[in-house]
Amino acid sequence: MNRRRQRKERIVITGIAGRLGRALAKRLHRTHEVIGIDRRFTPYMPKDISVERADIRRRRFEDVFRREQIDAVVHLNIMHNPRQDSSLHHDFNLVGTKKVFELCAEHKVPKVVVLSSANVYGPDPKNPQFLTEDAPLLAGTNFGAIRDLIALDMFCNTFFWRHPEIETVILRPVHIVGQVDNAPSRYFRLERPMTLLGFDPMVQLIHVEDVVSAIIRALTPGIRGVFNIAGPSPVPLSLVLDKLGRHPRHVPELVLRAMLQVGWSFKLSDWPWPELDHIKYVCMVDDEAARNQLGFAPQFSVDDIVYDLLHRQL
Amino acid sequence: MGIAREKVDQWFIDSFDPELWDAICKMDAGQNEYGYDPFGFHPEYLKYLGPTAQWLYHHYFRAETHDIQNVPDKGRVILIANHSGQIAIDGMILGSAMLFDHKPPRIVRSMVEHWVPTIPFVSTFMARAGQVVGTRENARLLLDRGGCLAAFPEGVRGISKTFDRAYQLTEFGLGFMRLALETNTPIVPVGVVGGEEQMPSVYNFEKAANLLGLPAFPITPAMLLLGPLGAMPMPVKYRLYFGEPMHFEGKFDDEDKVIQAKVDVVKSSINALISRGLEEREGVFF
Numbered sequence: 001m002n003r004r005r006q007r008k009e010r011i012v013i014t015g016i017a018g019r020l021g022r023a024l025a026k027r028l029h030r031t032h033e034v035i036g037i038d039r040r041f042t043p044y045m046p047k048d049i050s051v052e053r054a055d056i057r058r059r060r061f062e063d064v065f066r067r068e069q070i071d072a073v074v075h076l077n078i079m080h081n082p083r084q085d086s087s088l089h090h091d092f093n094l095v096g097t098k099k100v101f102e103l104c105a106e107h108k109v110p111k112v113v114v115l116s117s118a119n120v121y122g123p124d125p126k127n128p129q130f131l132t133e134d135a136p137l138l139a140g141t142n143f144g145a146i147r148d149l150i151a152l153d154m155f156c157n158t159f160f161w162r163h164p165e166i167e168t169v170i171l172r173p174v175h176i177v178g179q180v181d182n183a184p185s186r187y188f189r190l191e192r193p194m195t196l197l198g199f200d201p202m203v204q205l206i207h208v209e210d211v212v213s214a215i216i217r218a219l220t221p222g223i224r225g226v227f228n229i230a231g232p233s234p235v236p237l238s239l240v241l242d243k244l245g246r247h248p249r250h251v252p253e254l255v256l257r258a259m260l261q262v263g264w265s266f267k268l269s270d271w272p273w274p275e276l277d278h279i280k281y282v283c284m285v286d287d288e289a290a291r292n293q294l295g296f297a298p299q300f301s302v303d304d305i306v307y308d309l310l311h312r313q314l
Numbered sequence: 315m316g317i318a319r320e321k322v323d324q325w326f327i328d329s330f331d332p333e334l335w336d337a338i339c340k341m342d343a344g345q346n347e348y349g350y351d352p353f354g355f356h357p358e359y360l361k362y363l364g365p366t367a368q369w370l371y372h373h374y375f376r377a378e379t380h381d382i383q384n385v386p387d388k389g390r391v392i393l394i395a396n397h398s399g400q401i402a403i404d405g406m407i408l409g410s411a412m413l414f415d416h417k418p419p420r421i422v423r424s425m426v427e428h429w430v431p432t433i434p435f436v437s438t439f440m441a442r443a444g445q446v447v448g449t450r451e452n453a454r455l456l457l458d459r460g461g462c463l464a465a466f467p468e469g470v471r472g473i474s475k476t477f478d479r480a481y482q483l484t485e486f487g488l489g490f491m492r493l494a495l496e497t498n499t500p501i502v503p504v505g506v507v508g509g510e511e512q513m514p515s516v517y518n519f520e521k522a523a524n525l526l527g528l529p530a531f532p533i534t535p536a537m538l539l540l541g542p543l544g545a546m547p548m549p550v551k552y553r554l555y556f557g558e559p560m561h562f563e564g565k566f567d568d569e570d571k572v573i574q575a576k577v578d579v580v581k582s583s584i585n586a587l588i589s590r591g592l593e594e595r596e597g598v599f600f
Binding site: 125126127128129130132196197198199200201202232233234235236239252253281282284301302 | 346347348350352353354428429430431432433434435436437438441446447449450451452455
């Protein structure tokens with residue numbers, strides 16, 4: 001234990017080539033020894049970060065654990081691409097995650113942090129305004145493509161019980177926006193985004209740097225469990241679009257749904273139509289546990305998020 | 315476009331007494347820096363309700379309140395009232411009373427059915443006007459934030475009863491009492507007089523209700539004479555009697571029997587308020 005204190009903590013980040021992975025690595029590399037893994041090409045990284053180009057499902061990934069004692073793993077290598085073939089999607093997310101956890105158990109890594117998402121709860125008219133961590137994960141009811149992410153979240157939960165010696169942290173952040181290439185950020189970058197006529201749900205957004213802060217908080221020894229991570233106070237969707245200076249097109253639901261279905265099948269749109277529920281119903285989380293146990297408080301207000309969306313290129 | 319919109323908004327605002335509008339805008343429901351509370355309530359949106367609600371409240375139903383100051387000016391409270399009259403005008407009257415007649419105005423948060431958020435425009439409008447989807451978590455959160463909740467524990471049973479049972483309270487649900495005990499919230503009983511006569515129903519056509527997916531299908535004499543026009547509520551005079559706040563103590567997860575005894579206390583005080591109202595009034599329409 002003593003020897004470990006003397007050297008920098010060694011942290012493995014899976015999916016380091018992603019924007020969130022890069023943001024996390026840049027924040028951590030001065031105080032921690034960062035090892036990154038990704039099967040994608042990783043663009044520029046600070047020199048003291050060693051990046052391994054490997055698929056987390058393959059053997060080469062194991063070597064990272066064999067070589068040195070790892071102090072923590074941050075698992076971000078989770079595929080969110082709706083266009084990707086669903087069997088690959090399932091395989092990569094579930095088999096990959098299983099592999100990561102197996103290696104952690106085998107090599108006695110004391111801490112694993114997984115980034116799930118608040119989307120696993122799913123938007124629903126029957127939702128309470130704020131969902132707590134023990135709310136059922138119902139997103140798959142109407143949206144089949146998200147089932148692997150729910151299964152992944154559940155898998156991490158079972159691991160949490162099977163390996164009490166490992167501190168497992170599951171973070172479920174709300175819509176991450178900023179310099180990331182995900183659905184909500186893309187939606188807000190549209191010059192004329194479509195909204196559903198007559199619907200204006202309250203939404204929770206979080207700045208990508210706040211998510212990074214939450215992950216760093218989760219690395220603190222002693223922290224374990226599931227945490228909803230929310231950003232600044234919720235606001236109506238229209239207010240965010242207003243602040244961005246967008247001129248949304250209000251489209252009746254039936255029309256927009258049909259348009260997206262056609263657009264999807266002709267590969268004109270990458271927006272799976274069941275996700276329309278996100279601009280129709282609330283899917284907001286109660287982040288009390290994160291505030292109290294994790295000590296996490298968001299630093300970026302809605303205005304900061306809007307500013308970054310407008311002034312920073314992807 | 316922008317100017318026209320501003321003018322329309324100003325017209326809505328002008329329908330209010332300026333002092334009242336000022337007080338409504340200053341209502342504190344725990345709004346964030348953008349003016350919205352976590353449920354999407356925004357006091358300024360109430361302006362769109364202004365002309366209709368005020369006309370209905372002051373001119374059509376000529377509502378009158380007694381001891382409305384029994385409702386505390388701030389802090390959590392549950393208003394429990396009897397439900398009547400086939401359509402839920404009493405909810406609107408109670409909400410308007412707390413805005414127009416209570417000093418300072420308070421927004422009544424009532425719990426709406428979970429299908430309300432699925433209707434375009436209605437969903438947004440209800441949320442902005444402070445209405446909340448009825449789940450226990452939401453009710454608890456509203457009370458924790460010092461909200462004023464209204465509930466009609468009779469539910470559909472009360473609203474759809476036929477005229478021969480007017481002003482006889484039906485069975486009360488127990489949920490509100492458990493909520494009050496759990497959150498240590500005072501209860502203000504409210505007796506609503508007048509609602510029963512707005513749409514006297516002689517028969518509840520249950521088969522038609524089931525067929526149409528409605529909670530009830532009342533048959534009223536007016537409907538038989540005037541057809542659909544008879545479904546308009548009659549301009550009865552509404553009288554609202556507010557009782558003293560009641561405090562209850564005990565375990566919120568106690569047996570139904572124990573909770574029932576406490577609910578019966580509230581029920582009998584509502585009964586007393588209704589009898590007082592029925593005694594004091596000299597006519598249904600004036």
